[in-house]
Amino acid sequence: MPTIILLDVSLSMSRPVISSDSIENHTRSSIAVAAINSFLDYLSVHAKLEYVALVSFSSVHDVAVPFTRDFDSIRTKLPQIEEGDKTCIDSALLGVNQLVMNEWGHQTPIQIILITDGSSGVGAIGRNRIIQSLPLPTLYPVKIHILPIVSPHDPCLQHAMPLYQKIIDQATVTANNSNGTISRGSIYCPEQLSVSSVIAAMTRLCEQHYQEFWCSLKCGQLEARVQLFPAPQTVSHESLTATYTLSNQLHIIGFVQQQDLGTPIAISKHLVIPQAQINNNTSGRENYGSKTPTKDGSTTENITTEEEMSDPSKIPNFCVLLHGALKVEGMSAIILLGTEWWGTLSAWCEASRARRSCLLLSVLKPGVSAAPWLGPLDQLGPPEEGSAPTEVFPVRAWRSYSGGGGSGSTWARPHALLADVQKVLRHARKLPDKTQHLYKELNRLRRSAISLGFSELLTCVSTALERECSALPSNAPPECALQLAHAIAALRDPRTAFDIKHTLQPIAANITLTSMSH
Amino acid sequence: MNSLFPVNHKTIFVLDHTPYFGISSEYPIDFDVSKGRGTGQVPLPPICKSLWTCSVEAAVEYCRIVWDLFPESKLVKFVVSDSVAHILNTWAALQQNLTHVLNGLCLVGPVRRGAGGDVVGLCAAIEALGEASPEQISRTSTDRHFQNRGRIICITSARDDDSIRSLAEIALNTLIQQNKKASIVQPNSSRDSPNATPQLLVTHYCHLIIINVTPEKAETRVNNQQLTEMGGGLMGVEVIVSRASALASLLGRLVLPHYKLSTTTVTGIPMKEEQNASSSANYDVEIVHSIDAHAGLRASQTAAEAAESVVLRWWTPRGAEGGAGGCTGPLWRVTPADVASRPSACLVNFLLNGRSVTLEVPRKGGGRSASHVLAAQGGELWIGALGGRTTYDDPPALSEGAGGRVTDYRIKEFGALMQQNKLHPLRGAGSNARARSRLQRHTTYWPLTISSTLIFNLGSVMEPLTRLVVQESLTDEEVDQCRSVLLSLLSMESRHEFPAAQLPSNLRGKSSGRREEQWRQVWGELEALLRAYSNSSAHRTLLRVLLECRAHNNHGADGESRATVIRATTDSPLSPVGAGNGSASSASGDVWAPRNVLDALLGAPRPARRLDFAGRMAAGNRVAILYPQLQQDVETQH
Structure with missing residues (x-):
């Protein structure tokens, strides 16, 4: 999962850390830098392909290093980051959202490591306002971890804790995507305010989430x-009964x-x-051939295999x-x-x-x-x-759109009904060539009408066919009128028209024609 | 467990089939569109659907969308209510399709005279909610604590709000009564015979939607009612008043929130007109799919826009498209909102014919960004979201990783193995396991590289042994075929041929080494191969043949006397002792395979002008024993 290191660079981060035994002078910022370096060290061993971005924030946020696999570029950037004014987590998260959506879209899960100094920077009212305005949950699946660089006994931390908890909970509240939900992040508090215990907290984070x-x-x-x-x-996922x-x-x-x-x-x-x-x-399985070394060839062969063993490629x-x-x-x-x-x-x-x-x-x-x-x-x-x-x-x-003849289900829109009736009339005008087609369409129409209880339609179609019959040109073959009359009669007969088992058949044309010719 | 069976798992339509529904919707559909066909014609009268026809087609359209998008696990049942409740289908998968429902509707027929009402159907629907679906039955044994919920959509027509209220109360009472019954009956019925009767479940929630239908101009004293809870959250009742003509679009709208669906309007689809094929006009098609497909667009949407159909523009494909392959995320099924329209049919056919369509977000400022892909797979339409880079891009080169610099992998042979282990859609359980055991068999002895094997490089010489040996069992005929392969190898060796001579020229150089060494490798490898497959008796027979061959090969000098005798009759006196192997006793005919002139000269049987004493030949340098068979015969007789 691509990771964003969200580094607090507010003024309070540059407070010096008082320690009894240290020779070096540390600030919260310098401890944060050490923690980030140890994080990158871990990644370069265990997750070289991970993408990491560095975003610094105070009241404004700045993408210090965009997503990269070149961890050294982050290392070199770290000392150059300028300090800002005050901690504004909500606007920082807003910026992060923009960065993620532009780069990864909404389908890629992201991890955010928020490194701050354990003070929300505001009082109780301000904290509630921040909670209200948190841009969470995000559109993309996200896991937020918080690493506060603060002594666990600091009263500031007690104030900030509800906010941190809220951020972590809200981040995973409704992962709206169908990729399923991802597990939530956590707060990694150091045991005391020192370089070693902050790095230890970071190591814990790495071991749990970057394995x-x-x-x-x-x-x-x-x-x-x-x-x-x-x-x-x-x-x-909500539709799954088990976790996988x-x-x-x-x-x-x-x-x-x-x-x-x-x-x-x-x-x-x-x-x-x-x-x-x-x-x-x-590995013996892959070396069937070398199982039978000969006396004279054995020494050289062994050397080469040992050489090859040392190079996995x-x-x-x-x-x-x-x-x-x-x-x-x-x-x-x-x-x-x-x-x-x-x-x-x-x-x-x-x-x-x-x-x-x-x-x-x-x-x-x-x-x-x-x-x-x-x-x-x-x-x-x-x-x-x-x-x-x-x-x-x-x-x-097979779905409703698969074709192969509509089922009456589609007449809810008038145009579909009209199209089906027009099809019948079109065939009626092209008799006697389209006799089979006419009856096929008529039976289809009948079937749909019967299932929908749409008897009015059949009456209407028989009227329309009657009109076609009367409009036949004088030179039309006599069979046309015969077939039309037959169809009309069938549609009007309640015994045949509404019996789903009954299929309308064309009148036996050959017999009629021969009888007429006599 | 709340999410296991959502409310939309089971939906029941209750359709009022009382005489009132036989009346006209009073919404005329004009039929006379035969424009330009002469003026003298009698105009056709417009027709009106009945309330019944309107409610059936609306309900059926709702089902069409549900079953197109969720072919499994979303069930719909139909109950037609007049003097009795006609139940058109069950929860069984075979009856969950439009054809079945439409056939049932045919049998119900149009509205007839008689008494009856919606109540009986509603009660039957509530009973149906208590019946376990096949999926729920499969669950009940493992955990019985899932929520059994469902939705009833009752299309009826009531006098006023009071009668609607009493209808809802009857429904609630029926539900309470039934739950009582279910909680008593359930333990017994499941213990006795869970398969005999449909298992009765307690219904935890029922979403009842009463749609009050009226003809176009009729007044109604029923009012819309928002979702209200009844019976302490056991039932949620919603009342919607609708004109019959608007029923279809109402249900088409309701199906979206019920199944978390959303619509997309594909705009700018170029289509050729029949009338003027030279130009093309642009059309829009509305499609329905899961709301999740729009997840990526939500960032740029306002709340009002999210409620509307999302408009995406057709991106005319150029050349070969990647299909849905470009999607990094999931795919969702798609169905056209209006399946009968011509533009829908065009788009559907375009996709079903194997093309795919990229959709883009229309932008005013220019610049394009592909957002979705539409494609057909297996006769179904799918939509997938595009966008974002992937976390696994720019992968490390395989050639730098483990095994990357080995250049003589047996890729072609593994390809053949893959072809032999192709999967097919079968019926019945255990197919996966059979596939795995077959692969297991085919890979029992499988050197990865060309240089680590000799026998697999010998090509036709080894055929069909290497091909047949992977089979589960061998017929006698196949064993014979394999045996003849072994024997011909034996004769090759006897002719001092290099096994490597059979290799393609580019490989010949690699397998250097002396001839004896190469043969030793061939036989060693063959033994390893046959031992790996020696699980059936036929295979073991083959292994015994091989071991016999090897025995001659390794200890030719002190082999069995009978073999030696044969050799004595066939070998040239010039040949070194133990080099030629003659053939095994069982298939001596194989030695007489076609040969070149030199072979014929060297190997042809010669008239035994001065036959050497067989015993001396067998003994080699030691002292020959006279009549050893005599001694053996004496021993065996005792």
């Missing part, structure tokens, strides 16, 4: 240890063509980054093979994530960087219907040996 996620990707007996980035979150947490084993169950897969309903996407195998007991990794094959075949892997929970794994590359491709895991909406065109996901399987599968992708759904 890298490891798991193993399994394809039958082939296996690779991978890191997922961003780390997947536990999924819970990703297990540490991802099982490939099979493969589908990319075009069959389409775009399933995903709730999050993660890079799958292969990691060096740590335990060497499985030269040890064969299943992920790289899988990626290559998925790309070449244009396929995706279907992955079992948990009970009733699936994901897909594809080779993915950004449009702008066509050459740099990677494995991307889409975590699907829990449940069997995350991709209805694949059918229920729990019923995906291999066809019986030797027999062709009975069904193929896509599993088609």
